[in-house]
Amino acid sequence: MFFHVILTTDCNLQCRYCFGETMDDFDEDFGEFELDYSLPRKAEYPVEMLAEFCGKDADCVVTFYGGEPLLAADTMKQVMDTVKPKHFMIQTNGLLLDQLEPEYVNRFHTILVSIDGEEALTDYYRGKGTFRKVVDNLKLIKRNGFGGELIARVTVMEQTDIYKQIRWLLDNDEFKFTSVHWQLNAGFWGNDYARRDFKKWSEENYIPGVEKLARFWVDQMETQSTVLRLYPLLGIASSLLLDKEPSLLRCGGGWINYAIQTDGYIIPCPTMWGMKKYYLGHIAETNPVSLGKVFVNDAPCTECDILGVCGGRCLYANITKRWSNEAYAEVCNTVKGLVTTVEMELPRIKRLIRDGKVSLSDFEYLRYNGCEIIP
Ligand code: SF4
Numbered sequence: 365m366f367f368h369v370i371l372t373t374d375c376n377l378q379c380r381y382c383f384g385e386t387m388d389d390f391d392e393d394f395g396e397f398e399l400d401y402s403l404p405r406k407a408e409y410p411v412e413m414l415a416e417f418c419g420k421d422a423d424c425v426v427t428f429y430g431g432e433p434l435l436a437a438d439t440m441k442q443v444m445d446t447v448k449p450k451h452f453m454i455q456t457n458g459l460l461l462d463q464l465e466p467e468y469v470n471r472f473h474t475i476l477v478s479i480d481g482e483e484a485l486t487d488y489y490r491g492k493g494t495f496r497k498v499v500d501n502l503k504l505i506k507r508n509g510f511g512g513e514l515i516a517r518v519t520v521m522e523q524t525d526i527y528k529q530i531r532w533l534l535d536n537d538e539f540k541f542t543s544v545h546w547q548l549n550a551g552f553w554g555n556d557y558a559r560r561d562f563k564k565w566s567e568e569n570y571i572p573g574v575e576k577l578a579r580f581w582v583d584q585m586e587t588q589s590t591v592l593r594l595y596p597l598l599g600i601a602s603s604l605l606l607d608k609e610p611s612l613l614r615c616g617g618g619w620i621n622y623a624i625q626t627d628g629y630i631i632p633c634p635t636m637w638g639m640k641k642y643y644l645g646h647i648a649e650t651n652p653v654s655l656g657k658v659f660v661n662d663a664p665c666t667e668c669d670i671l672g673v674c675g676g677r678c679l680y681a682n683i684t685k686r687w688s689n690e691a692y693a694e695v696c697n698t699v700k701g702l703v704t705t706v707e708m709e710l711p712r713i714k715r716l717i718r719d720g721k722v723s724l725s726d727f728e729y730l731r732y733n734g735c736e737i738i739p
């Protein structure tokens with residue numbers, strides 16, 4: 365099992381698509397969900413309790429999460445000194461990576477760092493100076509010997525030209541990423557849809573951009589014998605090439621991927637903190653391998669042609685329904701565009717595998733590593 369350990373709910377940034385939207389959503393209420401607003405700001409259960417919990421699962425993977433988890437670096441280090449999972453990972457905004465000693469940084473199997481593309485765009489979404497600090501820190505951890513996977517975690521919305529920004533992350537003079545995942549800011553907040561033009565942007569910019577990116581991705585296989593780790597494309601191609609069974613929810617939320625709140629209660633996904641109705645038990649008294657499957661698909665996914673590849677709608681979005689059905693249908697349209705795009709490229713990919721340019725194993729990756737695959 366994979367566990368997002370929420371070390372703190374504090375964050376040292378105020379990004380537009382997160383903090384900014386929270387401000388705009390103040391009047392939204394979660395009525396039926398009975399939110400617990402009194403959660404401690406920092407993890408307050410004994411580290412030994414987490415060690416015992418994780419020790420019951422031979423496949424336990426711990427991903428540090430927040431807020432910004434590096435704001436609780438002392439607790440993080442205690443956990444890394446005490447808990448013995450199969451892997452440690454972290455999802456971070458990267459601003460404090462220089463504060464964590466290399467002996468800890470270099471133990472991460474994977475670091476997912478938030479960066480949205482080139483400097484102007486990243487700073488527009490995440491605040492002035494963010495890009496420079498993050499890039500400097502990434503150069504530093506590389507110099508200090510970090511050899512795990514470093515994934516650029518890109519949040520995408522209307523100001524983003526997906527093709528341009530992902531290409532930039534792969535090839536620029538600042539820091540070249542070899543792994544990129546992107547996530548749409550869509551369907552998470554209540555008040556944003558009305559003032560945005562998601563439909564126009566997704567149809568005229570995003571989907572055509574993804575198509576162009578997929579062609580570039582396969583061109584790279586052909587000319588460079590490289591399968592770039594562009595996770596939404598990689599994950600879907602991997603399923604189409606390797607999987608025999610239909611996929612469940614791609615992020616693993618609520619069936620193989622869970623989160624642990626600062627008070628030690630287990631929830632299906634980190635975004636569901638405080639939603640008491642979905643608490644799955646406390647780490648003090650729960651066996652991780654017997655955690656129940658919370659995630660179940662219902663309409664419209666159950667009637668959707670691509671359910672087996674898509675895996676179904678984000679659990680949080682499905683439960684909270686912050687957008688209307690029509691608005692969610694526009695998000696599904698982007699998923700269909702993405703899946704169709706990869707399917708169209710599949711004959712070419714299969715030919716390149718047959719010709720030995722790339723191999724099937726190039727499409728394998730550690731599943732549920734924090735990349736949701738479906739943006
Ligand atoms: S594309 Fe939409 S409707 Fe279809 S399975 Fe995915 S989330 Fe469900």
Ligand code: SF4
Pocket residue numbers: 615616617633634635678679680681736
């Ligand atoms: S896709 Fe939805 S359910 Fe999955 S991790 Fe993200 S917010 Fe949670």
